Amino acid sequence: MDMKKLLRSSGMAALAAALTFAAMPAQAAAAESAAAEMRDKKDRSAKQERRSERRATRSNTRRSEARPQRTQRRAERAQARTRTERPATRQQRANRTERRSDRKANRVERRGNRQAAQLRNRGNDRAARQVDRRSERRADRIDRRGERRANTIRNGRTTTTRNGTYSNRDRKRSYRKDGTRADNRRNIRREARRNGRADARRDYRRDKRRDYRRDARRDQRRWDRKRWRNNNRYNWHNHRRYNRSIFRLGRYYAPYRNYRYSRFSIGFRLDNVFFGSRYWINDPWRYRLPAVYGDYRWVRYYDDVMLVDTYTGEVVDVIYDFFW
Numbered sequence: 646m647d648m649k650k651l652l653r654s655s656g657m658a659a660l661a662a663a664l665t666f667a668a669m670p671a672q673a674a675a676a677e678s679a680a681a682e683m684r685d686k687k688d689r690s691a692k693q694e695r696r697s698e699r700r701a702t703r704s705n706t707r708r709s710e711a712r713p714q715r716t717q718r719r720a721e722r723a724q725a726r727t728r729t730e731r732p733a734t735r736q737q738r739a740n741r742t743e744r745r746s747d748r749k750a751n752r753v754e755r756r757g758n759r760q761a762a763q764l765r766n767r768g769n770d771r772a773a774r775q776v777d778r779r780s781e782r783r784a785d786r787i788d789r790r791g792e793r794r795a796n797t798i799r800n801g802r803t804t805t806t807r808n809g810t811y812s813n814r815d816r817k818r819s820y821r822k823d824g825t826r827a828d829n830r831r832n833i834r835r836e837a838r839r840n841g842r843a844d845a846r847r848d849y850r851r852d853k854r855r856d857y858r859r860d861a862r863r864d865q866r867r868w869d870r871k872r873w874r875n876n877n878r879y880n881w882h883n884h885r886r887y888n889r890s891i892f893r894l895g896r897y898y899a900p901y902r903n904y905r906y907s908r909f910s911i912g913f914r915l916d917n918v919f920f921g922s923r924y925w926i927n928d929p930w931r932y933r934l935p936a937v938y939g940d941y942r943w944v945r946y947y948d949d950v951m952l953v954d955t956y957t958g959e960v961v962d963v964i965y966d967f968f969w
Contacts, residue, residue, distance in 0.1 A: 739795040746791020750784040757781070868952065868961045870911075873935040881933040881967075891931065893969045897947045906947050913960045920944045920953045932967075 757780025764773040873879050885892050900918035909915065926943040929936055932950075934943055940956040945968070952962035 735798055735801060739798040742795045742798060743791055746787055746794075750787040750791075753780055753784045753787065757783075868941065870962050876935075879933050879935055881964075884933040889969065892967070894945070897945065908949075908965070909946065909951065909960050909963065911960055911963060914958045915953060915960060917955075917958060919946065920951075920955055920958070926950065 757776050761773040761776045761780075764770075764776060900916075900921070920942060924944045924946070926932065926934070926945060929943050934950070937943060937952065940954050941961065942953055942955050944951050944953045948966050948968045950964045950967040951960050953959070954961055
């Protein structure tokens with residue numbers, strides 16, 4: 646019985662020892678594989694860092710060298726194109742450049758003429774003259790710039806500066822001739838534009854005189870004070886009743902100091918300071934007043950509104966206590 650127990654216990658011990666010896670190599674292999682994976686990860690991260698550093702270095706080097714190289718290649722291509730380009734092609738390019746500058750200068754002139762015409766229609770002749778001079782100077786600058794570019798293209802050079810130290814007299818003479826021809830063309834275009842502006846101003850003055858004569862003939866008709874009052878369109882009483890704030894214009898400032906109100910009647914002739922532009926009512930329909938024509942103007946005088954002939958100063962019509 647004791648022998649059986651001994652054998653059983655020794656068998657179990659042997660089995661346990663065998664299992665222990667079998668598990669130890671597996672654990673060692675697992676630990677070794679984990680260590681190998683960690684070394685591989687470290688190696689890969691180090692390689693990636695070195696690769697990124699090399700890329701950054703190459704990109705910085707390329708950026709620092711790319712711009713001068715591009716500039717140099719562009720200059721070389723321009724020089725090669727200039728050498729291989731035929732004179733006829735250069736002349737065509739120069740002509741296109743001149744035509745383009747002419748069109749641009751003409752657009753500037755037309756725009757300036759339109760603005761000046763609008764200012765003259767408003768009666769601001771001084772501003773119109775300033776716009777004319779400004780547009781003319783700008784058009785001249787555009788012409789000169791176009792001429793310089795065209796001459797540069799014709800001569801096959803990449804700069805617009807001329808070296809005056811050439812020993813070749815023929816070359817210097819050709820430069821002087823080119824400059825003279827360019828100046829002549831520019832002067833011809835400038836004179837043409839000036840003549841065009843003079844014609845436009847002359848036509849404008851002629852039309853203005855014609856319109857003034859037509860308005861003067863129309864203004865010979867006397868103002869009808871009763872007719873517009875009988876028209877319901879100009880019922881300013883009801884309009885003031887429902888729009889009281891419109892007729893409250895604030896304080897009236899007389900043209901003279903210490904001047905007091907004096908009621909003016911129809912036919913009275915005013916001094917021109919009483920119907921200056923600051924007293925005009927530029928929108929009569931806002932107050933349901935009829936539109937005026939010619940030299941007639943609706944004028945505010947304290948709380949009254951008067952229709953004044955600005956040419957003679959005569960009071961043609963009046964409404965007392967019109968404003969609040």
